[in-house]
Amino acid sequence: MVEDGAEELEDLVHFSVSELPSRGYGVMEEIRRQGKLCDVTLKVFEAALAWVRYDREQRGPCLPELLSNIRLPLCRPQFLSDRVQQEDLVRCCHKCRDLVDEAKDYHLMPERRPHLPAFRTRPRCCTSIAGLIYAVGGLNSAGDSLNVVEVFDPLANRWEKCHPMTTARSRVGVAVVNGLLYAIGGYDGQLRLSTVEVYNPETDTWARAASMNSKRSAMGTVVLDGQIYVCGGYDGNSSLNSVETYSPETDKWTVVTPMSSSRSAAGVTVFEGRIYVSGGHDGLQIFNSVKRCRHGAASLGSKMFVCGGYDGSGFLSSAEVYSAAADQWCLLVPMLTRRSRVSLVASCGRLYAVGGYDGQSNLSSVEMFDPETGCWAFTAPMACHEGGVGVGCIPVLAV
Template identity: 70%
Template sequence: MGDVLCEELEDLVHFSVHDLPARGYVVMEEIRRQGKLCDVTLKVGDHKFSAHRIVLAASIPYFHAMFTNDMVECKQDEIVMQGMDPSALEALINFAYNGRVAIDQQNVQSLLIGASFLQLQNVKDACCSFLQERLHPKNCLGVRQFAETMMCTTLYDSANSFLHQHFVEVSLSEEFLGLRTEEVLELVGCDELNVKAEEQVFEAVLAWVHHDRQQREALLPELLCKIRLPLCRPQFLSDRVQQDELVRCCHKCRDLVDEAKDFHLMPERRPHLAAFKTRQRCCTSITGLIYAVGGLNSSGDSLNVVEVFDPIGNFWERCQPMRTARSRVGVAVVNGLLYAIGGYDGQSRLSTVEVYNPETDSWTRVSSMNSQRSAMGTVVIDGHIFVCGGYDGKSSLNSVEYYNHHTDRWHPAAGMMNKRCRHGAAVLGSHMYVAGGYDGSGFLSGAEVYSSVSGQWSHLVAMNTRRSRVSLVATSGKLFAVGGYDGQSNLSSVEMYNADTNHWTFMAPMVCHEGGVGVGCIPLQPA
């Protein structure tokens, strides 16, 4: 009987107490608190902290290397910790026993320094997250400098991005006024600054100079070279910049102001300007709202309807309608204002233009184009609105013209190589992208890209769908092809192009629109 029973039982049983390691650390922490069995003392200045080598080696990589690699300190009863804050060291020793550390505004920097020294990456990451979540216009410059010193790449990038997004508010802070010269030069030369107008960059620089006028006045010409003065309004150049005492007293500064005024008065001199001076700043880290303007309803009638898409919430809602119904309309955004250009009202092609202000939710008229156009490509380059190609009611066009919002005038520009209408056009960096359209005999899915540097066009991977009357918009480094007509039906579908993967992906479709829709993107202001 006994022999039979033994044969039915296994010879090996695994018994475990899962919480034993955790309970063991609790007991060891209590033993340490009582000052028992401690075999090492860590000293910082006049402060001494007793601990157990085995616990320190098990929990802190720095001590693991010290106690297991025959370093001199492994045999010492007392180890001097150079350059550490005593309270931070005590907190990190406690962390080795209980896995908990309290982070606040007073200790976060000393804890991060100590965690970095002791190679406690998880604590270092927690400190970085603490600082990242509390970025503010008054502290982001200091946090960025601290992150750079501590080689915290993610925190540095976050602080730098926050600085760009909140530049105007940051420029009013004491930290900004205390920046070194090279830091200000680098900052005001950055494309990524989130400003509604270049005038805000000028005011920031002037405030920095006046904060220590005696030492900084001589730096003004070098700083003004970084400011894109041609993008300032002519009235601002005359009434504010030119009249400033420091500018009036400096010959080099006056020359820079004259150069900017010539940009507005003598267009023929513009090609001689450095390209960056007329390049609009664009903070690509800010997600934009996408505006759908005009288009067609299911009966084929032109609409004056406007709706806006929030890509974060993934929903659409309506805005104030335009004054004129427009399908196949060109749309562009300059200085936070959205322009609806040309199009078709159901009877004729239009040359008229109106502009939308999202702050007042209202539309106003501006100067008309030189030509009637619908289904043209519309982009913004160097602060000017370019319209290319389109259809005038008789034939497809290859002509191009651009609008100067400072003077409210349209000017002719060099024509395209090929005639094309009902296509989408957008700009990413120094490249203009064109996708889809109608070539007179067929509906296109093909796309191409133009480099303003080389002046050359090249082919791009085709979209997933043939799209005439398609709108193309760029935001956050991506392209969105919205709506269109594939030769059989109007489209509400949306595709996104990622230049990194060279691939088009379908996104959420529109709700109200079907084909012939214009699209623009106004950046969301950061919270």
């Protein structure tokens, strides 16, 4: 499949400077949609060089802008040293060499990462390329908190067990940064937690990270510009309006501007460069933004989705989508199952609703929404969990 994607990228050499932005974008979106670019950075880099070489005199001045959009700081150091830095087109261009130096500094001096241009160091949204979905913590059929972790391969439609966490965690926050998965806070069956642990999929091991300033479960957890944000939650006594951000480079949590309202069990997602908080409750009422709590929320393409949850009287299967262009919510086809405490995650251009509670039982089932067909379909159920999991998606990249 990667070879097919490479052929489509090679077609870009025939587009002029003025045509490349629109035509190139369309080709890349199609390749991402079909999940063809596991080694996306390598293929795009080679395509950029081929495009410049086709008409070096006219196109050469465009190479710095092309390299800027490739986001070199996020490439592996070996790729930067062995391929990018050695390329003649790069070596003979002062601006290109500056971009390579910036990328090397990103790896050599992590303390300077916050000062680098945010665009070039912000990981691309991994919703359209293949990513492995991790189900973390959660509950068993008896309602006990678990330390169990398993991973789902959407292409193989198969779950496999991973090394467990050191701590049992339900209502846990999960975030993915730089290919590592963070399990944040949660409830161990007796206490709300402030502790954090981080999973390395390459070694299948967990390690401790710095604890949050506050204990919290049922909070919203997102990643923006390489930083983890946790929003609200429940500390065992009340819902919270506090927000903290974590820097993987410094291993420190910092309290930032609080939300306007105390919320737990809200849907929180990053959409168009901002953090959106929908629904949730403050212990007394469910907020009327989407009028639901304990629901799943995720962004996919130019849309933001919410599904499932609890509206104060019933457990929901309904799903909604928000369009920024129209500034309105629209109903989607409902899920096949009612799901409160559901986790929603995007991978391979589709949405996956993982686990939950249907009003009678914790759920191991998973269903997938395909935006092209507008339909939900069941996928393989979790093997080790029965609802209440936190989820994170780690993209599968070869470069």
